[in-house]
Amino acid sequence: MDILIGTALLLLVLGLFTLFCYKAxxxxxxxxxxxxxxxxxxxxxxxxxxxFGGVLNIGFLxxxxxxxxxLGGVAAGILVPLALGVSPVYAVLTGLAVSGFGILPGFxxxxxxxxxxxxxxxxxxxxxxxxxxxxxxxxxxxxxxQLVNPAVNGTLLKIGDVLLSSATASPVIxxxxxxxxxxxxxxxxxxxxxxxxxxxxxxxxxAIGALAVFGSSFMNFVFFKKxxxxxxxxxxxVAIEPLTQADIISANPIPVYATNFIGGALSGIIVALxxxxxxxPGTATPIAGFAVMFAYNPAVKVLIAAAGCIAVSVFxxxxxxxxxxxxxxxxxAEIRGTQE
Numbered sequence: 001m002d003i004l005i006g007t008a009l010l011l012l013v014l015g016l017f018t019l020f021c022y023k024a025x026x027x028x029x030x031x032x033x034x035x036x037x038x039x040x041x042x043x044x045x046x047x048x049x050x051x052f053g054g055v056l057n058i059g060f061l062x063x064x065x066x067x068x069x070x071l072g073g074v075a076a077g078i079l080v081p082l083a084l085g086v087s088p089v090y091a092v093l094t095g096l097a098v099s100g101f102g103i104l105p106g107f108x109x110x111x112x113x114x115x116x117x118x119x120x121x122x123x124x125x126x127x128x129x130x131x132x133x134x135x136x137x138x139x140x141x142x143x144x145x146q147l148v149n150p151a152v153n154g155t156l157l158k159i160g161d162v163l164l165s166s167a168t169a170s171p172v173i174x175x176x177x178x179x180x181x182x183x184x185x186x187x188x189x190x191x192x193x194x195x196x197x198x199x200x201x202x203x204x205x206x207a208i209g210a211l212a213v214f215g216s217s218f219m220n221f222v223f224f225k226k227x228x229x230x231x232x233x234x235x236x237x238v239a240i241e242p243l244t245q246a247d248i249i250s251a252n253p254i255p256v257y258a259t260n261f262i263g264g265a266l267s268g269i270i271v272a273l274x275x276x277x278x279x280x281p282g283t284a285t286p287i288a289g290f291a292v293m294f295a296y297n298p299a300v301k302v303l304i305a306a307a308g309c310i311a312v313s314v315f316x317x318x319x320x321x322x323x324x325x326x327x328x329x330x331x332x333a334e335i336r337g338t339q340e
Contacts, residue, residue: 009155011181017195018188025115026084031194033083034107037075038194041103042282045069046292050280054295072197072282073098073106077141080110081117090117090133097141104152104198105145113141152198171204171272178205179212179268180261182284186213187220187242187249187260197282204271206278207297210289211305212267215313216242217286219263220256222317224248227255227324230332240286251330259320266312274305 021027045065053062078095082088094113098106117137124132186192196209221239224230229248238245249256276297283289293302 013155013195013199029083030080030107030111033079033110034076034103034194036083037072037079037103037107038197038282040075040079041068041070041072042193042197042280043285043288046280046283046285046288050283050292050295051288069280071099072103073101073145076103076106077110077145080107081114084111084114084118086114086117087121089130090137093134093138094141097138098145101145101149102152102198103194105149108148109141109144112144113137116140171275172269174205175208175268175270175272176265177268178208179271180265182209183212183216183260183264183267184257186216186284187256192284193282196284200281202279202281203277204275206281206283207276207293208268208271209284210278210293211271211276211309212264213284214286214290214306215267215309216260216263217313218310219260219313219317219320222314223256223259223320226318226321227329228331229329234332245332247335248330248332251335255320255324255327255329259316259324262319263313263316266316267309270308270312271305274301276301276305 017031021031024030045068047065048061049065049069052058053065074095076095077098078091081091081094086094091110091114094110094117095106098109101109117133120132120136121129182192182196185195192209192213196206201209217239220242221235224235224238224245229235229252230245234245234248238248242249276293278289278293279296280292283292290302290306293306
């Protein structure tokens with residue numbers, strides 16, 4: 001029952017964020033900024049705190065990672081207004097005001113205050129706008145973060161707790177669901193890294209996300225190459241970062257998402273059965289996700305699991321190409337208007 005509840009809530013969250021991406025004003029820009037905030041905070045934390053600090057015992061780099069990882073809300077509060085065209089000084093003002101809050105409250109505050117700042121810039125005479133924004137925007141940003149924080153803790157973090165507890169009870173089912181969903185999210189306009197950071201995933205669920213997305217790099221390379229979606233450059237790019245080929249993926253959602261779900265689910269099963277853990281949230285990303293696993297698990301075990309994920313992911317890439325061999329696709333040349 002816990003798995004069903006956790007999965008349903010996760011799908012609801014994904015649906016809401018997808019709706020926000022496509023329907024909210026500047027939704028795609030804001031979500032892109034949220035992903036960048038996760039990179040600037042949690043990705044740095046994964047490398048420096050968990051890997052260089054935890055595995056290699058380099059104290060200074062561990063401090064660097066801990067510092068960045070604690071400021072996810074500030075990063076979101078700065079980068080979201082910047083993405084929406086707010087002046088850098090006002091963006092930093094907003095971000096600093098939400099210090100101490102998580103990445104999602106910072107994101108919400110940054111998004112809403114960006115429109116407030118733009119309104120004040122238009123309506124308040126030049127020269128007075130700075131004073132007005134300092135007096136109004138900074139307190140409003142912190143007030144918004146304070147108001148939404150309990151809801152965030154009561155919903156998103158609760159989902160993470162439910163997924164964590166259910167992973168122990170039914171690891172295979174959790175591996176299929178979480179591995180499949182997070183791998184699909186990694187190719188969607190959303191960010192699997194930002195999503196796992198917001199959910200506060202740790203333990204087995206985060207390990208599933210990290211290695212499933214790691215394996216998806218090999219799967220998408222094979223799948224894109226066999227399906228001939230684009231050039232060799234496009235094929236390499238999608239293996240490194242799927243969002244670079246968002247236009248191709250969005251134009252071919254059924255084959256890409258179905259293949260990624262299969263590969264992610266298979267990888268999730270491997271990770272769940274081996275009982276690997278990952279205590280750093282937000283590391284559902286290929287390179288950092290793989291590297292940080294060594295901080296919490298025996299190296300040999302990580303390498304075996306990673307090799308297994310690569311194998312099943314490559315298999316899924318070939319399987320997807322076979323299943324969709326007659327499926328009408330749209331190539332990069334068609335989408336980008338470069339064909340004859």
